[in-house]
Amino acid sequence: MKLFHDTFGDGPPVALLHGGGSGRATWAGFVGALTGFRAVTPDLRGHGASPRAAGYPLSGYADDVIELLDDLGLDRVTLIGHSLGGFTASLVAQRQPDRVTRLVLEDPPAPPRHGTASGGFSRARLALAGVAGGLSLRRRFDKQALLSAITQLREPQPDWWEALPAISAPTLLLSGGPKSHIPPAGLAAVAEAVPDCRLVTVPVGHRIHSTAPVRFRETVLPFLRPDTSGGTDVSGEMR
Template sequence: MIIGTGSVKVGGGVTIAYRTAGDAGAPPVVLLHGGGSRGAASWDSVTVALAAAGTRPVALDLRGHGGSSRTRDYPLTGFRDDVLATMDALGLGTVSLVGHSLGAHTASLVAQGAPGRVTRLVLEDPPVPSRTPGVRSLPGWTLLLPMLGTAVRRGGFDRRALTRAVRQLREPDPAWWARLPSIVAPTLVIGGGPRSHVAAESLDGLVRALPDGRLVTIPAGHRVHSTAPAAFEAAVLPFLTAPR
């Protein structure tokens, strides 16, 4: 399976790089990686499996990662806007959307802001903001260190993209919770189990707040698609390719 690469210009002079495979006419699946990862390449094995299943996977490098632009700031809404602009530039009208960690939160923002453009949504071990004003969701380093992992040694990303995103994700966001009912796409939430820093209770609360959400736990830690690819693909591929 040949994985092709490309890039597009989006708002503010930002360039977003991507990797894709499969038939250009197949149903598109946009993949969003976690913060501090090696970017779109972290999805390569999933990309191959999705293409073999008859879809067109398009894995993006979020701003500050891989071949995408480094910017002065990294608002969470900026990641969202980059995804939507990239979809427009590539002519992707409606898509299935798969995100891991920071990419999962970004995917939720896309599905909230443009619900008619997301047909299926997969959120892999997403950070869940606190509901309570003044109460942060997690101590900063508790959230940051698992995301960093070996990324510092590997490089390939702007460290500010991760630290500033974590700072925002720690803050309570009642508006994010209030907008969850606007997500009309069937949503599969994948938790990493007790080895993950994301609490199972927060994922339960997220699923209950979604109009059509379900939770699958794969006890592989935070990076499920990397540490348990077969189990991840067994859960995700039937969900994405089921008749609509």
Template structure:
């Protein structure tokens, strides 16, 4: 949340030099995309699926960060035949039934505030275009148990790379282990970074992700 496609420019150019076709959409309420009345996670996935259909893309690799990473997992769950490789960078994992509720309720955590402030400093144009009305519903959804997401992990047929940051990241390690156990073809790369690995530790991100996308 709060970023736009421009944060991917450096990585996109690197992939293009390797002969890849790269499409960088802004999620609804971000960057150049319009604001919306509905910011449910399902609608973000609906938009991405509609883009695949509009461009007649039948086989893709998806790379997503944070909310974008979660959106990518939903599409991979829905369209196992279309998603070949899935890279999920620092996407907060949904609560499982029985997980303790967050202490902060609906307020942003210190880690989330740190990331938001750093995003405003580094990408002021994107922060200006961001629809802040999505913040509360997005945090609520991440902090509400989602058993359907967990049960649908087994339907993901893509190879999955989970990129996680360090102590100031937002991925719960216990739920990460559960997600890996539920994904048939997955592995984890940990980088000593904050929430934005591709932004703050670009070379480490690129070195991990490009060979994965190449199939090595």
């Protein structure tokens, strides 16, 4: 599965992974602010110009990203992921912790740790109901990729939870707050499980990087440059 991707700039590499139903173009505004970095923006499998697949297991998204990093010769990389891309980035950081230098997870889904399927994604499913009505054609993605991801992420993922402590990279976890369909309490539990993690709330909903691009830049860019101070959440507190 060879992912179609764009590359911009020169410097330490940063791979940016879009959310389900989106594509690499979602990062266009932010990439312009990544001066001094080499930005790599792929389309995930089933999205944009990347191939469609017979199946869409969550692990497959991570397989594809690791293959892309191998092909590009990127032994050390910062990962930034939104939603499904954030979950994918976390899988890569769990599998290859020494490879990931910094990790930014923007409102990633936190699946149930155990028990039965969660209703936490019911609002997301409703919001994405337009997939069957032509949204997939306008945004160029396989609707099965998105529906499959939602279904899987509503199921318990105990192995994922158990592997969170394996993430060694400094991690910035962004929550969209109560306006997002991703429950903030779940992200707080993720922040507790990842050893070096700061949780920042930007209460604008699920798509922080596009809904509040200035605040996203002001929060993420200092984190990518350790010689400057990190961002804060709206209450002035940093986890």
